[in-house]
Amino acid sequence: MNATSFRTAKAIEGRMLTFDIGSEAFAIRADCVREILEVPHVTHVPGAPAFVNALINVRGTVAPLTDLRIAFSLDSAKHNEDTRVIVIEELIHETRETIAILADKVNDVCELDGGQVEQAPAIGTRWRPELIEGIGRKGDRFVIVPDIARIMGEYVS
Amino acid sequence: MSGSDPVAAFRVEAFELLDQIENDLLDLGQDLGNRALVDAVFRGLHTLKGSGSMFGFDALASFTHHCETAFDRVRKGQARATAALVGVILSARDQMRALLDETIAPDEAAQAAILAALQAAVADDGAATTAPAADAANVIEDATRLTFRLAPSAMANGNNPLNLLGELRELGATKVCADLSRLPPLDQLVPGECHIGWTMLLPASVTRDDIEDVFMFVMDDMELTLEELEPASAASEIIAVAETGTAAPSQARTPSAPAAESVRVPAERLDELMNRVGELVIAQSRLAQIAAQGGTINEIALRAVSEDIERLSSELRDTTMVLRMMQVGGLFGRFRRLVHDLAQETGKSIEFSTEGETTEVDKTVIERLADPMVHLIRNSCDHGLETAEQRIANGKAGTGQIMITATQTGGEVIITVADDGRGINRDAVRAKAEAQGLIAPDAVLADQDVLQLIFHPGFSTAAQVTNLSGRGVGMDVVKKTIEGLRGTIRMTSVEGQGTRIMLHLPLTLAIVECMLVRVGSGCYAIPLSAVEECLELPASEAAGGKSRSFLDVRGELIPFLRMREAFATDWPAELHQKIVIVGAGDTRVGLVIDQIIGNAQTVIKPLSRFHAGLGTFSGATILGDGTVALILDVGNLLASAQRQSATRAVGEAA
């Protein structure tokens, strides 16, 4: 427990995959990551919410492509040579889904400093706190650990 | 099929067994004296009990045991098979089915009632008492002298005395002596018989159970004495025969986990699949060899491999598809019971027959076909067939016929539900449709169109409401389900002679021939079975805008949807846009698209739950270049076109 913190700290076990979207750094548990791809051909799904309005072919599986930018109201960026697709498997409402996440840049797999995150403050961030599992640190950067199941769950029918 | 979960396998097997028992019972109901059927039912119950107890379905095993015991009296000729008995065992069968489903709490009251009825049906109390297993685990005091001699036939029965001696040695036998006193002279010696006896000393710690364990299979026919050496109290004794079978605790199973879906596949089909995979592996290694050669590629060899792989992948696809195919016989079998029950409920005499049970259809189609077929059969029993009196008055046989058949022609399977009842009274249908405002009183309709009114939502021809009809699903739901399976319904009916409803269904849902079209920058697939024709969009309509969205095709007004607008594309429009007219039944709609790309065989991939709710698309497919294309949900487009023309009609009337 971090004695200087007023907020509750929470242990985050295991290794995390860190990636950038815009100027923000994100981290997700490495063990749910299946693979990381260069951006393949993307099929637009008319009428679908902007967060998940595309499909890609991941080795014969048709996977929805999601854009965390929408969930976290970040500026959209053009795809460049660093843009990657992170393919994860996650339990969404008790069913396992293969989901692709768009990232501007994938950094590395590491443990967050102290192996812990702090609860996101209810005020002071522009994001809905319930979408965030916590905020950790890696070196001099804050790293957002999004609650993937929760975010995805909001878009599942 | 999961190859390693016997519990799941048992459940599949038990359901089949119960269906078989039901069929045999229904046959037995028609032919009460049939010994073979009595045996078949008994064997089914017996197997169910035995396997059920093996896999931890104790309640099922115990309930089935009681039924088996009662039925055994019939088998042994102590009781007669009667219609009442068949009825009771049929309801017992339903209980057994419920006991297989762990999500349903066992209905003990119902079970007790069934067992009581069963006892009554087999005349007297047939309670079987099982002898309690002897429980003699007392330790033999001090050292014990064991003397034994196997029955002469023991070796012929596959017993090996050396194995028994080996086990006794493991128990700590010492001073083992062979007793050759009964060895016959050589000329009388039968080599397969055992003539040698043995004596030995066993340590005090050896229990009777241990010794019984060693001799468990030969105990009945052998000579065996045990002498306790100190204190030398009792005379030699022969250990009583006791069954050592103890009830095995059930294997761990997780009741809450939903049973994984499994398909039973004949072994030869798997072999075929394995052969193809084997060939594919060889082709792959040839390809790797060519790739590893470096320098100039041997083009001929490469082409040969490419052709092989092309052939193999198409064969693999076909073989794999076939794995999903199931015979319709299992589905048809379920309806016998339905007709049996309906006949009793309505008091009508009904003969039920089936044909083409070996016709194979995709598993998914079979599963989704069950409900609509139940409805069609109910309709036939309830509305189609007349009472015996009415039939006889009309010069027909008193017993009505219901026949279901399956045939395969080309890429589709036709399932027919036919009855020889009163047929459909066109005037009644018209009157009803007029009363409901479905048609204008003076509308001129072709005969087929009158019949199709039956499939209109909410339409019901029942002059009287019986407890069989109108249970929620109407013919419109039947039609919707069949169309959801990419099938169509056709119907013929002759008044006074009967009705025949034909369900035309695709062989498989997994592969569908599609037309690929471009709208804006996106490529979409339209199931070819729904495509009726393709036209060029007249220049007068190309501008889009607010002009009417109906197209005059040879005098028929067809509504059309501008897919560019529907998909909100800002990609430049093609100069000559096309219209693809799609239809199902008598509803048609034109889809305005940019370009027709061509046809392709596509494997349907379901959409994730993110997109399943959109409704516009029925799935996705992966094209030859690896990109994903969405498959248009034609049924949904037709429905929205209908809504559009309805609002348009209202708008024009205003």
Next chain:
Amino acid sequence: MTASILAVDDSPSLRMAVRIALSGAGYSVTEAGDGVEGLSKSNAAAFDMIVTDLNMPNMDGLTMIREIRRSSSNASVPIVFLTTESDDGIKQQAKAAGATGWLVKPFEPDQLVRVARKVLGR
């Protein structure tokens, strides 16, 4: 060399249970779905042991045991039959037919393996 065992049962799940238990103990298992198939497989190859159900369509276990005992290829192979406790007197019939031993259903995989070790001696 591993002992080879023929499992004869009309219930695929029971065959599966037998196969899993015995192959787990290092035996090689061949399956047959009824007495006829069991007999033809036992005539075609030599087995070290046969495990069979008694109640089967086409040919029941008792008939199959008699036929096997009459044959030459597996005349003295140990044959263990599976039975339920309510099978009154069936053991006597089966033994008269030539069965070596039996196992009462329900049984644990271990029990089957013990019986196999017992009649095979390995």
